[in-house]
Amino acid sequence: MSTMRCLVQKYGGTSVAGIDRLRRAAAALAASHAVRPTVAVVSAQGDTTDRLLAAAAEAGSGDHTRETDQLLVTGEIASAALLALCLRKLGVDAVSCTGGQAGITVRGPAGEGRVAAIDTAAVRGHLAAGRLVVVAGFHGIGGDGDVLTLGRGGSDTTAIALAAALGAERCEIFTDVAGVHTADPRLVPQARLLPAVPVDVMTEMAFAGARVLHDRAVELAAAQDLTVIVKSAFEEGEGTVISSRQDAAALEDHGIMGIAHDLDVTRVLIHGPGGGEDAAAAVLEVFARHNAPVDLVARSGPHEAEFRMGFTTRDSDLRRLEPDLRAGVARSGHRIEFDGGVAKVSLIGIGLLNRPQHTARLLSLLGAAGIPVGWLSTSQLRVSVTVPRGQVRDALALLHREFGLDQEPADVPDGQPLSLIGG
Known part of the structure; x- marks a missing residue:
């Protein structure tokens, strides 16, 4: 088994929140490890990170410091140890590792570190011995030996960086949604699951506010040409494949692939x-x-x-x-x-500078609906505008319907202007 390419799976906070979900994740990992060497990366359970941040603010200044990082990583380390215990109860030889024990070196300020290097010797040694390795995400070791956290999406970044360093077959991200959708399904119930998204488009979606995967993690996957699959930890499904290897002919028919929004603006x-x-x-x-x-x-x-x-x-x-x-x-x-009263709404797609009609439609539609548009920026992959924060839901619903994203591509009625979904 040790000569096979390994698989890296990442489980988010909701996926390991509580003993029942830990056991569910352990069962899935055990089945995977029976087929190929498997490495798991885990986040802190549920809202643990938020609670620890609140405790740090109450105890100290609230600024992100060395001691804040020391505190925060305890959430991920606990998740990793608990998951390894669940695996061992299933008869799987599992071992948990901190970021430092997994060979992850990080550079940068407290709370905003970036992965600098990964020495995979320890993880490869465990895999060669037949063990399933559970790595605590979100952190590594700085040059002075101190713990450094990776900031937003840190466990996603840990998983993708490890997968790239290990030459993994792919990286699977298990979360509380079925995959990447044409819009946030919590705000747009008609949003459709996208079976595949080009990695450069996914980078723009993540930066523009799509919470399913962090933009820094997607950038790393793109740089390493790594295939990433986002899927639900709670239900069966193929999820969304994020890869540089996409069908260019099929993509030409989809000028707009999705709509993202960001309230943290x-x-x-x-x-x-x-x-x-x-x-x-x-x-x-x-x-x-x-x-x-x-x-x-x-x-x-x-x-x-x-x-x-x-x-x-x-x-x-x-x-x-x-x-x-x-x-x-x-x-x-x-x-x-x-x-601070604004939000960002973005059309995400391909070749948008060559399709100025999309920007014109966005401005006309929102203007007619009484949603004032502030600043505007365009690129080949994204058209972003600022709108009043309280009108984001209305803007998303209007744009999702206008650009035909609530319909399967083959179901777009004949005679509908091709510019709604292509060019």
């Missing part, structure tokens, strides 16, 4: 007199130092009569970003304004 406007130092570079350097993403960026030229720069960022990142942002903007003599 703040709109930022910087303005003041022009003709001075370019404030844009200083602002973006703040985001780089904090490993925080920025989106929908637009600015005037630094030597124009007035300098204006607008962008969106994650509302959840503002606590650590805002002091540096305000200080940098003040040094340049500009003013900064924050608007």
Whole structure:
């Protein structure tokens, strides 16, 4: 068995929340390991991470520090040990590992680390001995030996990084949904399950707010040409295959593949007199130092009569970003304004710059429905706009229906303009 390519499976927090779900995951892993060497990566159970963060805030300052990371990883380590115990009760030779024991080295600040390297010797040794390896996700060891967590989607990243380092056959992500849908099914009941999504499209969907898989994890899968399958931990189904190997002819018929939304958004406007130092570079350097993403960026030229720069960022990142942002903007003599009452809605697809009719339809539809559109950004894979946060559900429902996403591609009525789903 040890000469076969292994399989990596990741189980999210809801998939291991409670002993019954742990036993269900253990049974599935045991069946997999009987066929091929298997590595499991687990998140903390249920809302454990949120509870630990609340406890850290109550005990200390609430800032993410070394001690916060030390505390948070206990959730993943407990999940891994409990799952290994369930497997051993089934007669499976299983061993749990922390991120450090699995050879994962991480670089970066506390709470925002990135995988730097993986020494797979220990995991390969366990697999060669016939053991099923359960790895605690979300963290690794820094260069000084301290624990460092990976931030949002850290267990997804752990699983995909391990799969790539081990040369795994694929990485399977088990979660509480059946796979990737054309929209969030909790807000759009008509959303359809997508059987396959190109990895570059999935990266845009994840960055635009689709919660089923984290964007950093998808980026890593794309860079390593790794096939990822997202499926439900609670019901049978094939899930969604995310891969670079897609049928180009079939994709040509689907200009719009899905709609994503993100409520974790703040709109930022910087303005003041022009003709001075370019404030844009200083602002973006703040985001780089904090490993925080920025989106929908637009600015005037630094030597124009007035300098204006607008962008969106994650509302959840503002606590650590805002002091540096305000200080940098003040040094340049500009003013900064924050608007937290918005959300981002995005059309996700292929070749969208070649199909400007999609952007025109989006703007016309939302305008006619009385949903004011703020800032706009377009690329080949995404058209994003900001809308009032309280009108996101209405915007999603309208766009999902307008672009034919509630219908199977073959069921789109004859005579319907091809621009609704293609170009």
